[in-house]
Amino acid sequence: MVVDGVGDGQYAGDTALEAHGVGVRYRRGWALRDCSFRLPAGRICGLVGPNGAGKTTLLGVAANMLGPTEGALRVFGAAPGSAEAGRRTAFLAQEKPLYRRFTVAETLRLGRELNPGWDQRAAEDIVRAGNVPLDARVGTLSGGQRTRVAFALAFGKRPDLLLLDEPMSDLDPVVRHELMGTLMAEAAERGTTVLMSTHVLAELESVCDYLVVVSSGAVRLAGDVDELLAVHTLVTGVQEDGGPPAGLERHTVVESRVTGRQFTALVRPEGPVTGPWETAPVTMEELLLAHLRSAEAPALITPTAQARVSRAVAA
Numbered sequence: 001m002v003v004d005g006v007g008d009g010q011y012a013g014d015t016a017l018e019a020h021g022v023g024v025r026y027r028r029g030w031a032l033r034d035c036s037f038r039l040p041a042g043r044i045c046g047l048v049g050p051n052g053a054g055k056t057t058l059l060g061v062a063a064n065m066l067g068p069t070e071g072a073l074r075v076f077g078a079a080p081g082s083a084e085a086g087r088r089t090a091f092l093a094q095e096k097p098l099y100r101r102f103t104v105a106e107t108l109r110l111g112r113e114l115n116p117g118w119d120q121r122a123a124e125d126i127v128r129a130g131n132v133p134l135d136a137r138v139g140t141l142s143g144g145q146r147t148r149v150a151f152a153l154a155f156g157k158r159p160d161l162l163l164l165d166e167p168m169s170d171l172d173p174v175v176r177h178e179l180m181g182t183l184m185a186e187a188a189e190r191g192t193t194v195l196m197s198t199h200v201l202a203e204l205e206s207v208c209d210y211l212v213v214v215s216s217g218a219v220r221l222a223g224d225v226d227e228l229l230a231v232h233t234l235v236t237g238v239q240e241d242g243g244p245p246a247g248l249e250r251h252t253v254v255e256s257r258v259t260g261r262q263f264t265a266l267v268r269p270e271g272p273v274t275g276p277w278e279t280a281p282v283t284m285e286e287l288l289l290a291h292l293r294s295a296e297a298p299a300l301i302t303p304t305a306q307a308r309v310s311r312a313v314a315a
């Protein structure tokens with residue numbers, strides 16, 4: 001691997017994470033295949049995809065929980081297994097592995113001992129905001145309270161890259177909102193890059209400015225949210241022969257649906273969209289739903305999201 005030389009110098013400063021042809025094969029087959037994209041530093045990125053798409057696997061590679069079968073991934077230009085990447089990255093896994101017999105205070109003390117840049121106040125503030133007693137054993141906490149302690153551990157580390165795997169799934173709506181606020185404030189204040197997998201699309205809309213969509217182990221969509229929204233259009237009109245009109249074919253049709261006499265299509269226009277139709281801007285949720293429903297739609301990786309180092313260099 002010779003990415004380090006390139007990454008450390010020219011690109012590492014503005015790139016939090018870069019994947020080059022990453023593939024992961026489990027015994028049952030490939031979970032990820034030829035995954036290439038770049039996440040610029042300082043972005044809050046939603047990682048979206050159907051169940052089994054490969055999101056946890058991708059986060060696991062970035063967090064050095066597993067190595068890729070092929071290709072390479074870099075965190076701030078460094079290999080995930082390097083001391084530098086380890087110091088700069090925090091991973092909040094879906095199953096939140098914590099020592100059940102430790103008290104909350106002992107858990108935070110362990111965080112302090114393991115992490116040189118530890119911020120005890122930030123960690124304690126998160127725990128206290130949920131009225132979680134510091135002397136309670138982790139095993140006696142509710143699922144949501146344990147998630148809060150895991151959040152505290154991740155934030156206390158003061159990472160430059162925060163990897164979150166469906167972090168909010170067992171939190172009540174008020175706590176979700178509060179911890180999202182903490183996440184946003186942290187990212188805004190410190191320029192932390194966040195890569196967060198979730199199935200709650202509505203939540204992403206207010207939080208993310210970057211998106212990566214994976215489906216069947218491949219990257220389908222990646223880029224800045226505004227850029228992605230700008231190159232898609234929602235078209236509605238009268239259907240022809242049970243589908244969208246033939247005139248739409250000159251554009252890239254991501255998804256089309258027919259309801260009664262009407263069709264609705266989400267397209268990437270290849271020029272002006274002219275016809276007896278109405279066009280409207282798309283919302284993030286419409287964009288994501290269309291891509292989740294149409295895994296066969298052509299992939300789109302915007303220029304800022306394209307891996308900069310060729311796969312040949314990374315291999």
Ligand SMILES: Nc1ncnc2c1ncn2[C@@H]1O[C@H](COP(=O)(O)OP(=O)(O)OP(=O)(O)O)[C@@H](O)[C@H]1O
Pocket residue numbers: 026027028030031049050051052053054055056057058
């Ligand atoms: N340890 C493993 N051994 C074998 N196969 C695995 C393992 N972990 C994941 N897989 C398979 O790899 C594929 C991707 O799984 P992964 O957990 O990365 O998906 P995901 O996008 O995170 O899904 P979800 O949204 O359901 O959490 C799936 O087909 C899954 O069954």
